[in-house]
Amino acid sequence: xxxxxxxxxxxxxxxxxxxxxxxxxxxxxxxxxxxxxxxxxxxxxxxxxxxxxxxxxxxxxxxxxxxxxxxxxxxxxxxxxxxxxxxxxxxxxxxxxxxxxxxxxxxxxxxxxxxxxxx
Amino acid sequence: xxxxxxxxxxxxxxxxxxxxxxxxxxxxxxxxxxxxxxxxxxxxxxxxxxxxxxxxxxxxxxxxxxxxxxxxxxxxxxxxxxxxxxxxxxxxxxxxxxxxxxxxxxxxxxxxxxxxxxxxxxxxxxxxxxxxxxxxxxxxxxxxxxxxxxxxxxxxxxxxxxxxxxxxxxxxxxxxxxxxxxxxxxxxxxxxxxxxxxxxxxxxxxxxxxxxxxxxxxxxxxxxx
Numbered sequence: 173x174x175x176x177x178x179x180x181x182x183x184x185x186x187x188x189x190x191x192x193x194x195x196x197x198x199x200x201x202x203x204x205x206x207x208x209x210x211x212x213x214x215x216x217x218x219x220x221x222x223x224x225x226x227x228x229x230x231x232x233x234x235x236x237x238x239x240x241x242x243x244x245x246x247x248x249x250x251x252x253x254x255x256x257x258x259x260x261x262x263x264x265x266x267x268x269x270x271x272x273x274x275x276x277x278x279x280x281x282x283x284x285x286x287x288x289x290x291x
Numbered sequence: 292x293x294x295x296x297x298x299x300x301x302x303x304x305x306x307x308x309x310x311x312x313x314x315x316x317x318x319x320x321x322x323x324x325x326x327x328x329x330x331x332x333x334x335x336x337x338x339x340x341x342x343x344x345x346x347x348x349x350x351x352x353x354x355x356x357x358x359x360x361x362x363x364x365x366x367x368x369x370x371x372x373x374x375x376x377x378x379x380x381x382x383x384x385x386x387x388x389x390x391x392x393x394x395x396x397x398x399x400x401x402x403x404x405x406x407x408x409x410x411x412x413x414x415x416x417x418x419x420x421x422x423x424x425x426x427x428x429x430x431x432x433x434x435x436x437x438x439x440x441x442x443x444x445x446x447x448x449x450x451x452x453x454x455x456x457x458x459x460x461x462x463x464x465x466x467x468x469x470x471x472x473x474x475x476x477x478x479x480x481x482x483x484x485x486x487x488x489x490x491x492x493x494x495x496x497x498x499x500x501x502x503x504x505x506x507x508x509x510x511x512x513x514x515x516x
Binding site: 181286 | 293443
């Protein structure tokens with residue numbers, strides 16, 4: 173439900189970055205969304221499309237990398253992705269692990285028009 | 292041509308939340324953020340909490356709702372400063388709203404700041420309010436699988452409170468299963484079951500708040516020394 177707010181924060185960031193590069197066009201923005209971030213990808217796509225329609229960002233693409241929950245075993249330091257809520261270490265079986273991924277809600281990159289493409 | 296940006300989407304909120312956290316540390320304020328579905332009993336638990344605190348305690352409440360100031364009026368009866376944050380449609384509180392209303396309330400520490408978020412298990416979990424802890428409430432009239440359906444908030448909350456415990460004889464709700472589900476998401480989550488109506492278990496919640504307040508004070512003292 174808050175994907176509109178998330179999309180609008182992404183666009184604010186893109187607008188600020190675009191302002192710093194007045195001679196280049198931003199073609200796409202890449203974001204990382206973790207499975208624990210409570211952001212629904214489809215709702216985000218929908219919000220992004222709605223907010224960019226008939227604006228200078230109409231053709232801006234949103235590229236989403238979906239990040240699964242990852243844990244690091246506190247006993248043997250094995251790093252693993254979590255499937256079916258199984259938090260036990262697949263290597264040593266220990267039950268204690270720390271969350272090291274899956275909460276991402278990051279802007280990773282901008283795809284910019286090649287400078288030579290303009291000339 | 293790809294240019295790496297590496298920024299949090301909610302970096303502006305995170306920046307304001309960091310300022311709030313800094314202010315809480317300097318003024319020795321314990322801020323707790325209560326999150327649940329609508330109707331799980333956040334306001335009732337707050338009423339019970341305020342009623343149990345000695346008059347003159349340094350306590351303030353910010354309560355968020357999409358519309359109406361009903362909750363603030365309910366909570367104001369206990370003699371502590373209360374402010375309603377009407378979000379006007381927004382489904383969560385953010386750090387800017389807390390900052391503005393806290394300033395208008397004029398609350399200064401040391402003390403306890405209780406924040407009641409908008410009833411919603413999804414969006415409030417994404418917005419850091421600078422709080423020392425998020426507390427998630429789950430009532431026995433909901434499903435035991437809520438932690439599995441809304442893992443984000445159960446992952447981030449330090450404490451899960453099972454509310455409306457007095458209704459257990461009348462509903463098919465298995466508290467052990469609810470806790471087991473919450474710990475599948477967050478093995479270290481703390482747990483208290485209580486009934487705000489009968490008062491059973493409320494002492495545990497007050498002790499939890501007290502213990503957290505002491506821990507936060509010790510940390511603040513350790514940082515400043």
